Amino acid sequence: MLRMARSLPEEVLEHVFSFIHSDKDRNAISMVCKSWYEIERWCRRRIFVGNCYAVNPSMVIRRFPEVRSVELKGKPHFADFNLVPDGWGGYVYPWIAAMANAYPWLEEISLKRMVVTDETLELIAKSFKNFKVLVLSSCEGFSTDGLAAIAANCRNLRQLDLRESEVDDPSGHWLSHFPDSFTSLVSLNISCLGSEVNFSALEHLVGRCPNLRTLRLNRAVPLDRLANILRRAPQLVELGAGTYSAELRPDVFSSIAGAFSGCKELKSLSGFWDVVPGYLPAIYPICSSLTSLNLSYATIQSPDLVKLVSQCQSLQRLWVLDYIEDIGLEALAAFCKDLQELRVFPSEPFALEPNVSLTEQGLVSVSEGCLKLHSVLYFCRQMTNDALVTIARNCPKMTRFRLCIIEPRTPDYITLQPLDDGFGAIVEHCKDLRRLSLSGLLTDRVFEYIGTHAKKLEMLSVAFAGDSDLGLHHVLYGCENLRKLEIRDCPFGDKALLANAAKLETMRSLWMSSCSVSFGACKLLGQKMPRLNIEVIDERGPPDSRPESCPVEKLYIYRTLAGPRFDMPGFVWTMDEDSALRFS
Amino acid sequence: MEGVVTYENDLNLKATELRLGLPGTERNQEQAVSCARNNKRPLPETGDQNGGAKAKSDAPNTPPAPKAHTVGWPPIRSYRKNSLQQPKQTAAESSVMYVKVSMDGAPYLRKIDLKVYQGYPELLKALENMFKFTIGEYSEREGYKGSEYAPTYEDKDGDWMLVGDVPWEMFMSSCKRLRIMKGSEARGLGCGV
Numbered sequence: 001m002l003r004m005a006r007s008l009p010e011e012v013l014e015h016v017f018s019f020i021h022s023d024k025d026r027n028a029i030s031m032v033c034k035s036w037y038e039i040e041r042w043c044r045r046r047i048f049v050g051n052c053y054a055v056n057p058s059m060v061i062r063r064f065p066e067v068r069s070v071e072l073k074g075k076p077h078f079a080d081f082n083l084v085p086d087g088w089g090g091y092v093y094p095w096i097a098a099m100a101n102a103y104p105w106l107e108e109i110s111l112k113r114m115v116v117t118d119e120t121l122e123l124i125a126k127s128f129k130n131f132k133v134l135v136l137s138s139c140e141g142f143s144t145d146g147l148a149a150i151a152a153n154c155r156n157l158r159q160l161d162l163r164e165s166e167v168d169d170p171s172g173h174w175l176s177h178f179p180d181s182f183t184s185l186v187s188l189n190i191s192c193l194g195s196e197v198n199f200s201a202l203e204h205l206v207g208r209c210p211n212l213r214t215l216r217l218n219r220a221v222p223l224d225r226l227a228n229i230l231r232r233a234p235q236l237v238e239l240g241a242g243t244y245s246a247e248l249r250p251d252v253f254s255s256i257a258g259a260f261s262g263c264k265e266l267k268s269l270s271g272f273w274d275v276v277p278g279y280l281p282a283i284y285p286i287c288s289s290l291t292s293l294n295l296s297y298a299t300i301q302s303p304d305l306v307k308l309v310s311q312c313q314s315l316q317r318l319w320v321l322d323y324i325e326d327i328g329l330e331a332l333a334a335f336c337k338d339l340q341e342l343r344v345f346p347s348e349p350f351a352l353e354p355n356v357s358l359t360e361q362g363l364v365s366v367s368e369g370c371l372k373l374h375s376v377l378y379f380c381r382q383m384t385n386d387a388l389v390t391i392a393r394n395c396p397k398m399t400r401f402r403l404c405i406i407e408p409r410t411p412d413y414i415t416l417q418p419l420d421d422g423f424g425a426i427v428e429h430c431k432d433l434r435r436l437s438l439s440g441l442l443t444d445r446v447f448e449y450i451g452t453h454a455k456k457l458e459m460l461s462v463a464f465a466g467d468s469d470l471g472l473h474h475v476l477y478g479c480e481n482l483r484k485l486e487i488r489d490c491p492f493g494d495k496a497l498l499a500n501a502a503k504l505e506t507m508r509s510l511w512m513s514s515c516s517v518s519f520g521a522c523k524l525l526g527q528k529m530p531r532l533n534i535e536v537i538d539e540r541g542p543p544d545s546r547p548e549s550c551p552v553e554k555l556y557i558y559r560t561l562a563g564p565r566f567d568m569p570g571f572v573w574t575m576d577e578d579s580a581l582r583f584s
Numbered sequence: 585m586e587g588v589v590t591y592e593n594d595l596n597l598k599a600t601e602l603r604l605g606l607p608g609t610e611r612n613q614e615q616a617v618s619c620a621r622n623n624k625r626p627l628p629e630t631g632d633q634n635g636g637a638k639a640k641s642d643a644p645n646t647p648p649a650p651k652a653h654t655v656g657w658p659p660i661r662s663y664r665k666n667s668l669q670q671p672k673q674t675a676a677e678s679s680v681m682y683v684k685v686s687m688d689g690a691p692y693l694r695k696i697d698l699k700v701y702q703g704y705p706e707l708l709k710a711l712e713n714m715f716k717f718t719i720g721e722y723s724e725r726e727g728y729k730g731s732e733y734a735p736t737y738e739d740k741d742g743d744w745m746l747v748g749d750v751p752w753e754m755f756m757s758s759c760k761r762l763r764i765m766k767g768s769e770a771r772g773l774g775c776g777v
Contacts, residue, residue: 078656080659080661081655081656081657081659081660081661082655082656082662083655083656138661164661164663166663192663219667273667296664297664297667345660345664346658346660347668348668349658349660349665379658379660404658404659406658408654408657437659461659463657463659488656489654
C-alpha cells in the first residue's frame with residue numbers, strides 16, 4: 001500500500017482528490033498517510049466551520065493554504081428565538097481580516113448567525129479580487145453602506161443572498177452602486193430588507209444581467225413594479241415577489257399574468273406579502289411546473305390555497321401558514337404526490353384559542369398521500385399519540401421531524417396521556433431520522449425511546465419536557481451520532497451531564513437554558529474537560545455571587561481546539577482549569 | 585461503556601468519573617432553596633404571573649407552567665412574527681389605534697383608541713374624564729392656559745410635542761403615546777417653545 005502511494009505522482013493524486021468533495025471523505029483521505037495529508041491540504045478548496053469558536057482562523061489558514069470557499073456559523077440555533085443575549089459573540093471580522101491576507105483568491109463566503117459589520121463588508125469588497133458569492137444567513141450588524149461597498153467593488157459577483165438577516169437603516173440607493181458594466185449577477189436575495197430599494201436601479205440591474213436565475217424581492221416592491229421586472233428577466237428560475245396587493249384592475253391583472261406566463265423556467269416562488277386573492281389566478285399558468293412554494297408570509301385563506309395547491313402537481317416543497325387548515329392539507333395530499341418537505345407556520349402564535357381549523361389530522365393526511373415526505377415542521381395546537389404513530393408508519397423515510405404544539409406540556413388531547421409513545425414511534429420507525437424537535441407533555445420515557453432507537457439522530461431540540469436527569473442521560477448515552485443538543489426549561493441537572501462528560505467532546509455543542517445545572521457542576525466540567533468551552537451565560541451577575549448549587553441561567557458547551565475565547569461580553573464566563581481557583 | 589448501568593428510580597452512576605464533592609461523601613443537591621437570597625427567580629424564563637402555580641410533573645425544581653409570552657416560545661423567528669403584523673403603510677386602514685396614556689403622578693398607565701375620536705376636542709374631553717382633571721384653553725401662541733396640566737405626545741421621531749399644534753390626521757399618524765404633563769414642565773411647553 002505504501003509503495004503504491006509513493007509511486008503515484010502528486011499531480012495524479014491531486015487530480016483524484018479533486019473528485020472528492022465531502023469534508024468527511026477528505027478528512028479520511030488526509031489520515032491515510034503523511035504525504036496524502038500534505039497533498040490533500042494543499043488542494044482543499046472549501047472549508048466548513050460549524051462553530052466559529054471551535055477553531056481559530058490561523059489554525060485553518062496554516063493547514064489549508066489555498067481555500068476558495070469558506071462557510072462559518074456563529075451563534076447557537078436558539079439565538080433565532082432570542083434566547084442568546086445581544087453581544088454574546090459570533091463576530092466574523094477576525095476571520096475576514098486573517099483571510100484577507102491569506103486567501104487573496106477567495107471566492108465565496110457563507111455566514112450563518114454571525115455579526116457582520118460594514119467594516120467587514122468593506123474589507124471583503126477590497127480584499128478579494130475574484131469574489132463571487134456572499135451569503136449572509138440570519139446575520140446582523142451591518143447596513144446598506146456595507147452592501148454598497150460590495151456592489152461597487154465586486155466586479156465578478158454572482159450571488160448576493162441576505163436571507164433573513166437584519167440590516168440596519170436601510171436605504172435603497174446601495175443598488176445603484178453596481179456599475180453599469182456589472183452584468184454577472186446570477187442570484188440576488190434582498191427579501192429581508194425593510195425599506196424601499198430604488199426601483200429603476202433594480203429594473204436596470206435585472207435587465208442587464210442575462211444570467212440572473214434567482215431574484216427574491218422585498219416587501220417594499222409593489223405589485224405594479226413586478227410585471228416590469230419579470231419582463232426583463234423571463235429566464236428566472238426562482239422568484240420572490242414583493243407585496244402582492246393592489247386595487248383589483250383588469251389591466252394590472254393582465255399585465256401581471258402576461259409577465260408570469262412569459263417566465264417559462266420558473267420553478268420556485270416565495271414572498272407574496274399581503275395577498276389580494278383576486279390576483280392569485282395570475283400565477284395559475286405556471287403552477288404545474290413549480291417545485292417549491294413559500295407562502296409563509298402570505299395571508300391567503302384555505303379556499304384560495306386549495307385552488308392553488310391543486311394545480312401544483314410537481315410541488316416538492318411547501319412552506320405555508322396554518323390558514324391552509326386540515327382541508328387544504330388534504331388537497332395537498334391528493335394532488336402533490338411529489339411532496340418532500342412541508343412547513344406549516346402559525347398565523348397567530350400567541351392566541352390562546354385556535355383561530356384556524358388545523359389539527360393533527362392535516363399532518364396525518366399529508367403523511368398518507370405524500371409518500372416521499374421526509375422533512376416536516378408543523379405548528380399546531382393539538383396532537384395525539386395515535387396520529388404520531390400513523391405518521392411514523394406512513395413515513396419511514398422521515399429525516400427531519402419538528403413538531404411544535406404551541407402550548408407547552410400539552411398532552412394527547414383524547415387520552416390525556418403524555419406523547420411519549422407517539423414520538424417513540426417516530427424514532428422507532430424512522431431509522432434515518434437526523435433531526436427531531438419535541439413538544440407536548442413528555443416524560444423521561446420519550447428520552448428512553450430516543451436513546452434506544454434514534455441512532456442516526458444528529459440534532460435534538462427539547463423544551464418543557466422530561467422529569468429527571470434520567471431523561472438527559474438516555475439521550476447522551478444512547479444517541480451515537482448526536483452532534484447538537486439544545487434544551488430549554490427541562491428539569492435536567494448535574495448528574496447526567498457529569499456522568500456523560502466525555503460524550504460532549506464528540507458533539508459540536510450543547511445548549512441548556514432554564515434547567516437545573518449548578519454553577520459547581522459547570523466549574524467541575526471546566527476543570528476536567530480542557531477541550532470543551534463551558535460558557536455560563538447569566539445576566540444576573542457573576543455566578544460566584546451566588547451559592548455553587550444555584551442553577552445557571554444558560555449554559556453553552558462546545559468542543560474547541562482554540563481554547564477560551566477573548567471576545568466574551570460581561571455576562572458570559574468560561575469555566576476552565578483555573579476557574580475553580582478564580583471563583584473560590 | 586458498561587451496559588450494566590441499572591437505574592430504577594435514580595441514576596446509579598457512582599462508578600463514573602465526575603461528581604461534585606469529595607470521594608466517600610454523598611451530596612444531596614438542593615438547588616432551589618439556596619437561591620432564595622437572590623431577588624430574581626432561579627428560572628426567570630418562565631414568566632409566571634400567577635404566584636407559583638405548580639406544574640403537573642412531580643419533579644422538584646420544575647418551573648411552573650408558563651403562560652403566553654414566555655421568551656422564545658413558540659419558537660418563531662422575530663422577522664416572521666413581525667411580518668405577520670400589518671406593515672406601517674396600512675396603519676391608516678386598520679380599525680383600531682391604541683396608544684398608551686400616562687399622567688404625571690398617576691400610579692398606572694391607560695390605553696385609548698385614537699380612532700374612536702373625531703378630533704381634538706373629543707380626545708381632550710375623554711382624557712379629562714379618564715384622569716379626572718381639567719385641561720385649559722388651547723391657543724396656538726400660548727398652549728394650554730388656565731390649568732397646570734398640558735397634554736403632550738411622543739411623535740415618530742421621539743420628540744415630545746404639545747397636543748393640538750398639527751392637523752388631526754397628521755397627529756393620528758405620528759402619535760406613538762400620550763403623556764399628561766403637570767406643573768412647571770407643563771408650563772414650559774406652553775410658553776412659545
